[in-house]
Amino acid sequence: MATLGTPRIAVLRPDHGVLGGFERHLATVVAGLKRRGWIVETIGLDPRGTRSRLLGVPVRPVQYEFHADYFAYLSLVEQTAALDLRRFDAVLTTQPPTYLARHDRKVALFYHQARQFYDLADIYAESGFAEEEIHRAATESVRAIDGEAVGDVRHWLAGSDTVAERLRRYWRIPDDRISRYDAPAACVIAESPPPYDPAGSILHVGRMEWPKRPELLVQAVHLLDSQRMTSFVGGGSRADFVRSLDARLGDRPEDRRGLIETETWRNRGIFTAGWRPYEGRASGRIDFIGPVDDAQRDAAYRSAAVVVAPAHNEDYGLTALEAMAFARPVIACGDGGGLTELVDDGVTGLIVDPDPAAMAAAITRLLEDPTLAARLGLAGHAKARSITEDRAVAQIEQTLEKVLAG
Amino acid sequence: MTPLERPRNGAQILYQAVRRPLDRRIGAAAPDRAGPQPPTDRSTTLAIIDELTERAGDALRDHDDLGGLPHPTVTTATLNHHLAAAADRSEAVDQRAGGSRRIVDPIVGIQAALNDALIHCVHQLDHRSRLQDRRLTELEARLAEADRRIASLEARTG
Numbered sequence: 285m286a287t288l289g290t291p292r293i294a295v296l297r298p299d300h301g302v303l304g305g306f307e308r309h310l311a312t313v314v315a316g317l318k319r320r321g322w323i324v325e326t327i328g329l330d331p332r333g334t335r336s337r338l339l340g341v342p343v344r345p346v347q348y349e350f351h352a353d354y355f356a357y358l359s360l361v362e363q364t365a366a367l368d369l370r371r372f373d374a375v376l377t378t379q380p381p382t383y384l385a386r387h388d389r390k391v392a393l394f395y396h397q398a399r400q401f402y403d404l405a406d407i408y409a410e411s412g413f414a415e416e417e418i419h420r421a422a423t424e425s426v427r428a429i430d431g432e433a434v435g436d437v438r439h440w441l442a443g444s445d446t447v448a449e450r451l452r453r454y455w456r457i458p459d460d461r462i463s464r465y466d467a468p469a470a471c472v473i474a475e476s477p478p479p480y481d482p483a484g485s486i487l488h489v490g491r492m493e494w495p496k497r498p499e500l501l502v503q504a505v506h507l508l509d510s511q512r513m514t515s516f517v518g519g520g521s522r523a524d525f526v527r528s529l530d531a532r533l534g535d536r537p538e539d540r541r542g543l544i545e546t547e548t549w550r551n552r553g554i555f556t557a558g559w560r561p562y563e564g565r566a567s568g569r570i571d572f573i574g575p576v577d578d579a580q581r582d583a584a585y586r587s588a589a590v591v592v593a594p595a596h597n598e599d600y601g602l603t604a605l606e607a608m609a610f611a612r613p614v615i616a617c618g619d620g621g622g623l624t625e626l627v628d629d630g631v632t633g634l635i636v637d638p639d640p641a642a643m644a645a646a647i648t649r650l651l652e653d654p655t656l657a658a659r660l661g662l663a664g665h666a667k668a669r670s671i672t673e674d675r676a677v678a679q680i681e682q683t684l685e686k687v688l689a690g
Numbered sequence: 691m692t693p694l695e696r697p698r699n700g701a702q703i704l705y706q707a708v709r710r711p712l713d714r715r716i717g718a719a720a721p722d723r724a725g726p727q728p729p730t731d732r733s734t735t736l737a738i739i740d741e742l743t744e745r746a747g748d749a750l751r752d753h754d755d756l757g758g759l760p761h762p763t764v765t766t767a768t769l770n771h772h773l774a775a776a777a778d779r780s781e782a783v784d785q786r787a788g789g790s791r792r793i794v795d796p797i798v799g800i801q802a803a804l805n806d807a808l809i810h811c812v813h814q815l816d817h818r819s820r821l822q823d824r825r826l827t828e829l830e831a832r833l834a835e836a837d838r839r840i841a842s843l844e845a846r847t848g
Contacts, residue, residue, distance in 0.1 A: 339745040347735045358742050365749035384750055421736050425743040432750040 291373035291688055292323045296382035298360055299328040304491060305602035306395060309467045309676075310378060313393070316677030322684075325372070329363045329382065331356045338362055351414045354422035357381065357398050361429055374684050377437070384433040389687045393465065393680065394451065395443040395599040401426035402454055403597065404495065411494065411550045412557075427454070438687045441465035441680065443600045444622035465679060466671045467600065469609040471582060477611035477665040482654035484589035485515045485571075486647055487612075489581065489603050492520030499529055499548040500594040500617070503640035505569050506533040506540045510651055517584050519575040524561060525553035527572055534567025541641070549596070585610035590650045590657060594643065597621035605671065608632060608664030613657045615646045632664035 295314055297307075317324050335348055338358045348355045357380070364384050369375055374389040380398040383390065400408040401423045409419040434455050440462045442448035448464065451457040486505065492498045498516065505514045516526070529548065533540050554561070566572075576584070585591070591607035592615045601623035604614045608626070614633035616623035629635040634650070636642040650657040 339742055339749060341738055341741050341745060343738060346731055347738060350731060350735045354739070358746060361746050362749065365746070386750070415732070418732065418735055418739075421739045425739050425746075428743050429746040429750070432747050 290321065290323050291684075292325065292371065293317065293374050293376055293684060294369050294372040294387075295324055295326045295376045295378065296364070296367070296385055297326065297328060297378040298331055298380075298382065300331055300379075302491070305467075305470060305600075306379070308470045309602075310393070312468075312470070312673055313677055313680060316673060317681065320677065320681060322681070327367065329360050331360055333363055334359045351418050351422050353398075353400055353414070354418075354426070357401075357426060358429075374687055376680070376684070381430065383437050384430065386433070386436075388436070390437045391680070391683050391687055392437045392440045393443070394440050395447055397430065397450065397454065398426055403450060407495065407550060411546075412552045413494075431455070437461075438690070439463065439683050441683060443467060444625050446597070446621040446625065447599050463679070463683065466676060467602065467605075468671045468673045468676055469605040469668050470602065471578065471606055471609050473609040473665075473669050475669075477662055478586050480589075480611060480654065480658040480661055481587060482589055482651075482657070484587050485513045485584075486651075487515050487517065487584055487588035487591045487607075488594070489517045489584065489591065489606065490520075490593070490595070491518050492516070492522040492526050494522065494553065495549065495596040496520075496598075497549045497594045497596045497617075497638075498522065498526050500638060500640060500643060501592050502526055502530050502533065502570065503540065503543065503548060504592075504594075504643035504647060506530075506567070507640055507644035508647060510648065511569070512589070512651060514570045515584060515588070516570060516572045517574075517576055517581060522553040523572065523574070525559075527566065528562040530567050530570050530572075531564045532562040534569065535562070535564040581606075582610070585612060588612050589654070590615060590647060592616075592643065592647065593620065593623050593627075594638070595620055595623060596638065598623045601626045604633070605668055608661075608668040611658075611661035611665035613650055613660035614664065615643065615650070617643070626667075628663075628667075631660065632667055633660055 295310070297310060314324050314326055335345070335355070336343060338355060339362050343355060361381050361384060364381055365386065367385055369385060369387045372387065374391065375385055375387040377383040377385060377390055377392045378395075380396070383392045383394070397403075400413065400419075405419070405423045408414065409416045413419075414422065434457070437457075438461070440448075440451055440457055442451060442462050443465055445464065448462050451462055452459075486501075488498060488501050490496055490498070498520075499522075501514070501516075553559070573580075573584070585607060588607070588610075589612075591603070591612045593601060593603045593607075594617060595601070595603075596617070596619055598621045601616070601620065604616060604623050604626045607614045614623075614627045616627045616633060616635055617638040618624065618635050619638050620627075620635075624635055627633040627635060634646045636646045650660075
């Protein structure tokens, strides 16, 4: 560290009760900074902290439920604004709205805004998560509130070009205050790529949440001629909806091509008014494994022939990077956001239209051409090895030093 | 009627009641609403959103609760760090000065003794010098007396 003494760094993060890719990466960053001699304190914010009274305004439960995401965000804003961070020399902000914290030396490790009020605002309302008029007001409110303090952030470490573009589009952050930041895969990457198994499964890894779009892969699986088994690793609030869709498509061939997006992923899943779980048996084509530990996840990657990441407009795409770490080819969609930056079409995987038939065709192509699949996997392995934890932590360290020096 | 269109039964209501808090906890989706909300709730909610927007802006701009001062460029933590470092350096200087005194003090003692001895020598020399002056004066007086007597004798012997 170039600064005198040992500066104290606060790391701010809301605790949504989810241990996802970002949370795991942040823990790695904090540990890395401590190893390099920084004094780091993580400060958690509780999205469930306050409900009945926000910023002195009484909010009745019926109003809170009218747009729970908005009021939960305001609760985080209130907690963030109340933080006294003067004992810290610099602040590393993470998920929204921690970048609003009051401090002169803020560095943002940025992956997204509160997306339902920004790039996902329209499909959020269309999917039925909030009443349109209320959501429009909530969106304007969040953007006005964010606009109060995002200009104070000294530097933005953007987790992908996709999210860097959102910084420019919504907040007009100048290029000289944005750096591209590459998070490494959250797994050990062997020097030699694991052997490719052409008879392996079709694999999906990730929480089943809106808008990660696991439903698209379920549709694609039911269009495959191959009877190759598909594994879904991970839980999530849409798991029951996705299982129900699998059962329905297994029973009703006429639905395999006819469903529209509002029936598959652009909806509130099991919370859609009048939704009933399909009362048939699972199709037997998909193994819903559920949440697993790291060793089980790694084993799933090793036993896969192809990994599919069907998410809509991802911030980064850690799943794809993990698949590459195990030298597996990845299929992602053209509207996959950060996924399309990691997956180089024809080099480390295949990019397809967000359409079940196109996805099924890509899966078939890789299953029928193991030479191609193995070659894509090897290229992915080399890419994953080039993105290291040391480089990521060093980039954060250098940015903090620059902010502390200025 | 497809299975998806069947009316909700007791088990389903219970199922969703269990899922609602879970869903809310992970922030994935708003809970299901039983039906259209009364217009008063919509307008009240919109009014609350307006008020919250204003208050949030105030909370983010308002620095009064931080002592009426904007965030210092030099933070308290930095200042404390430098004060502690300065105190450490001062103590180190004191310790070095103490060590120096332990070395210098005997030298100063020796120097004082030498000064005393020198002064004593000077005094001795001065004393002896004065004694010699007096002796010289006496000898000169006796020489003058002798010269005078010789001259007297030469005058008498012619």
